[in-house]
Structure formats: structure tokens, C-alpha cells
Amino acid sequence: MANKLKEEKKVPILPGPKSIKDIIRTEKYIGRSNYVGLYGIAIASGDKNYIQDVDGYWYLDCLTGASCNILGYHTGIEEIYTSQARVMQHSCFPYAPNEAALELAKMLIEHSPGHYRKKVLFGLSGSDSVEAAIQAMRKYTKRFGVVSFKYDYHGSTGLSQPASGFGLDKGIFPHSKYFRHFNFPVTLQQEEKTLEKIEKAFQTGTVGGVLVEPIQGDAGIVVPEQGFLYSLYQLAAQYDCLFMVDEVQSGMGRTGKLWAIEHYGIEPDLLIAAKGLSAGYAPISALVGRQEVIDTLDPAQHLFTYSGHPPSCKVATFVLDRILKDNILNSVVKRGENLKSKIKDIQSKYPDIIKDVRGVGLMLGIELNIKNNPTLTQTFCYLCLQRGVFFGYFGPHNNVVRIEPPLTLTEEEVTTVTDVIYQVLDIIAQNKVSGEVTEAVKKYCLGIGMTENK
Numbered sequence: 001m002a003n004k005l006k007e008e009k010k011v012p013i014l015p016g017p018k019s020i021k022d023i024i025r026t027e028k029y030i031g032r033s034n035y036v037g038l039y040g041i042a043i044a045s046g047d048k049n050y051i052q053d054v055d056g057y058w059y060l061d062c063l064t065g066a067s068c069n070i071l072g073y074h075t076g077i078e079e080i081y082t083s084q085a086r087v088m089q090h091s092c093f094p095y096a097p098n099e100a101a102l103e104l105a106k107m108l109i110e111h112s113p114g115h116y117r118k119k120v121l122f123g124l125s126g127s128d129s130v131e132a133a134i135q136a137m138r139k140y141t142k143r144f145g146v147v148s149f150k151y152d153y154h155g156s157t158g159l160s161q162p163a164s165g166f167g168l169d170k171g172i173f174p175h176s177k178y179f180r181h182f183n184f185p186v187t188l189q190q191e192e193k194t195l196e197k198i199e200k201a202f203q204t205g206t207v208g209g210v211l212v213e214p215i216q217g218d219a220g221i222v223v224p225e226q227g228f229l230y231s232l233y234q235l236a237a238q239y240d241c242l243f244m245v246d247e248v249q250s251g252m253g254r255t256g257k258l259w260a261i262e263h264y265g266i267e268p269d270l271l272i273a274a275k276g277l278s279a280g281y282a283p284i285s286a287l288v289g290r291q292e293v294i295d296t297l298d299p300a301q302h303l304f305t306y307s308g309h310p311p312s313c314k315v316a317t318f319v320l321d322r323i324l325k326d327n328i329l330n331s332v333v334k335r336g337e338n339l340k341s342k343i344k345d346i347q348s349k350y351p352d353i354i355k356d357v358r359g360v361g362l363m364l365g366i367e368l369n370i371k372n373n374p375t376l377t378q379t380f381c382y383l384c385l386q387r388g389v390f391f392g393y394f395g396p397h398n399n400v401v402r403i404e405p406p407l408t409l410t411e412e413e414v415t416t417v418t419d420v421i422y423q424v425l426d427i428i429a430q431n432k433v434s435g436e437v438t439e440a441v442k443k444y445c446l447g448i449g450m451t452e453n454k
């Protein structure tokens with residue numbers, strides 16, 4: 001493979017001047033909590049699976065606007081949105097039903113796991129739909145306790161933030177015994193320990209439900225030990241606790257099934273969808289689940305002015321239909337397997353740099369060995385960016401490269417990704433990272449600083 005590498009072309013130092021202007025304006029106008037900033041580049045447009053920054057540089061998009069733009073750009077979905085907006089942009093579902101929302105709800109019910117009567121509650125973000133799940137769980141079980149996992153990310157609101165396992169709620173909410181975070185097990189031994197501890201929590205009689213990402217996303221693409229989720233599901237049922245699955249990142253075909261939980265043969269009581277639900281065209285989310293649980297919430301306990309927004313619902317129905325009909329799921333499986341196996345090959349040549357390659361479908365992660373270089377992941381990703389591939393970097397120590405491209409990734413683009421990874425590892429392995437790059441990484445690659453590391 002090495003001899004197939006393209007010659008190093010002259011690569012730009014990023015961000016370019018227009019992006020830098022936008023960083024200055026961001027610092028001036030936007031509250032610090034609203035951005036974490038990966039590289040400092042400002043994005044202007046997109047086409048197919050590529051995005052362009054304001055300075056005119058193009059990148060193969062492996063972050064997809066935080067895993068939302070699952071069908072790429074210039075998809076034609078613009079027309080779906082505007083054709084509905086032209087006849088009725090908003091009618092406020094809380095006051096009057098609209099057909100677009102009803103059609104989407106029916107489709108979500110039909111295409112989500114669970115052989116029982118289901119209903120839908122619409123929202124605007126992953127966070128608020130997680131909120132809805134916890135609200136409904138609490139009212140239904142009459143128990144406040146939520147079991148979730150370290151480094152899970154569930155959102156930024158009153159219930160979703162403390163349910164997350166990053167400690168971002170510190171200093172905002174008083175510590176609550178009702179949110180318990182457990183290690184997310186990746187080995188059989190860890191699984192046994194975790195289940196034991198969770199069972200003890202269940203035995204207190206205060207826990208009403210488990211909230212889990214089937215594959216942790218922001219934690220750094222962590223795939224649980226194979227049997228864990230099913231055992232957890234059975235344990236929850238044994239203690240009459242609800243099983244709530246957060247598919248905000250892993251859903252909508254990302255792992256090769258419409259919902260990641262389908263890999264595990266589980267029928268969750270509640271399922272949360274957002275991000276890719278609208279392929280990035282509209283802020284919309286949904287909670288789908290057992291009718292009797294969802295209907296414990298009283299009128300107006302979970303509604304928003306924009307819930308069931310007609311153009312957003314029309315778009316989401318179209319996106320679901322495309323994923324189910326266009327052979328996209330098969331393609332995700334094929335491309336995902338190929339990409340992962342190629343990166344694993346690369347890992348075997350750079351075992352000191354790449355610690356692990358993991359994930360399912362097109363939800364992949366490369367864990368780097370940051371022991372001797374805490375900013376290795378940022379440097380790696382920055383060097384890839386210079387060569388036209390846009391990755392995110394996540395994990396508790398910014399140690400994992402996240403690969404979540406559009407589900408429409410082509411075979412040729414798989415090769416582009418692996419060629420660039422190869423080139424960049426070569427630079428890192430030969431200690432050829434320039435001072436300019438190191439400087440830019442220090443200045444612009446902020447990443448998600450974990451509160452516990454500050």
C-alpha cells in the first residue's frame with residue numbers, strides 16, 4: 001500500500017484567512033458554551049459527500065455535521081422541505097394536527113423495534129427527547145432513578161445532562177443520587193462486574209429505568225461486550241425497570257440497521273431518535289415507545305411550539321423512506337466492513353500509534369496511543385484535514401478519531417480515507433510534523449475539553 005501513496009502535494013495551513021475572521025467573530029458574539037471547535041475552519045457549503053470551507057478548501061466529510069447529514073449534500077431534500085413550507089410552514093401541532101407529523105409518527109412506529117402498541121412524542125433535539133424518555137419513565141414507574149454509563153452523552157438539558165456521563169452538569173445541578181453512572185463494559189469480566197453493580201442499584205427500588213447508547217458515540221465509539229445489552233435488558237425487565245435506548249447518534253442506518261439496538265435482538269420500551277432523522281435539514285427528534293408509558297405524561301408535560309413542524313416531518317419521512325428503500329443499509333454494512341478492515345491493516349503497520357480500531361457499519365473509531373503525546377489525535381486529524389478528510393475527535397481524553405461519513409460513502413471514498421490515514425501516519429511515525437502544524441493544533445484544535453480534565 002505504501003508504494004501506492006500519492007506524492008505529498010502542497011497542503012494548506014489551516015484555518016485559512018476567512019475562517020480566522022469567523023473565529024474572531026465567534027469569540028466576540030457567541031457564548032463559549034455554544035462551541036467546542038475542532039479545527040477553526042468555518043464551513044460554507046457541501047456537495048455530495050464533501051464540504052467546503054469559507055476559504056474554498058474541500059473536504060471529504062467524515063463528521064457529517066455531528067452525524068446528522070447522513071445522505072450528504074445537495075440531496076434534493078431541499079425541495080421536500082420547501083414544497084411543504086410553501087403550502088404550510090407551521091401550524092403548531094399542540095393546537096392542531098397536521099398530516100406530515102401523523103405520517104411520520106406512523107412510519108416511526110412501524111419501523112421501530114417492539115411488538116406492542118407504540119406512540120410518538122416529537123421534539124426538536126436529541127436532548128429534549130431524552131428528557132421526554134426520562135419524564136415518561138419516572139411517571140410510569142413512579143421511580144426517579146436513572147441508570148446510565150460513564151462517558152455516555154445524552155444531551156444538554158435538565159435531565160439529559162445529569163444522565164450523561166461526562167460530568168458536564170457539575171456546578172449547575174446539585175448532585176443527585178437519582179443519576180447513577182456505571183462503567184460501560186467491553187470485556188466479559190467488566191460485563192459481569194457492571195451487571196452486578198447495576199443489580200444492586202435496582203435492588204434499592206429507586207431505579208425506574210436504564211438509559212443506554214447501544215454503541216457509545218462521544219465516548220469514542222465504544223462497542224459493548226456482545227452479550228451485555230441483552231443481559232442488561234433482561235435484568236431491567238426482572239426489576240420492572242424500563243429499557244431506554246438513545247439512538248440519537250447510532251440510529252437512522254448508521255450501523256447498517258435502521259436502529260443499532262436491532263443488532264442485539266432487543267425491543268426497548270423507549271427509543272430516542274434525532275440527528276440523522278432529518279439528514280441535517282431540520283432540527284427534529286422523536287421519542288418512540290410503549291403507548292402506556294408515553295401516555296402517562298399529561299397534556300403539555302412534554303410539548304414544544306415547534307413539535308411536529310410540518311416541513312421537518314415531511315423531510316424526516318422522506319429520509320426514512322430513502323434509507324429503507326434505497327439499499328443504503330446494505331451499502332453501509334459493505335463500506336463499513338471494508339473501511340474497518342483496511343484501517344486494521346494500517347494499524348498492523350503502526351501498532352505504536354493506533355491502539356484500537358472499532359465500531360459497526362459507518363460508526364467507526366480509531367483510538368490513538370496518546371501516552372507520550374496528549375495532542376496526538378488532534379495532530380492526526382489536523383494533518384488529515386490538510387489532506388482533504390474531515391474527521392471528528394472525541395473520547396474522554398480526545399483520544400479517538402470518529403469516522404461517521406454520509407451513509408452514501410462510495411468505495412472510491414473509502415480508498416481516499418485510507419490513503420490519507422496512511423500518509424498522515426507516515427508523517428507522524430517519521431517525526432515529520434512541522435512546527436507550523438504543531439502551532440495550529442495548539443491554537444485551533446480545541447476539541448471537547450472534558451470538565452474532569454480541567
Ligand SMILES: Cc1ncc(COP(=O)(O)O)c(C=O)c1O
Pocket residue numbers: 066124125126127128130153154155156213217218246247248249250274275
Ligand atoms: C447519543 C446522543 N444522545 C443525545 C445527544 C444530544 O442531541 P442534541 O445535541 O440534538 O440535543 C447527542 C448529541 O451529540 C448524542 O450523540
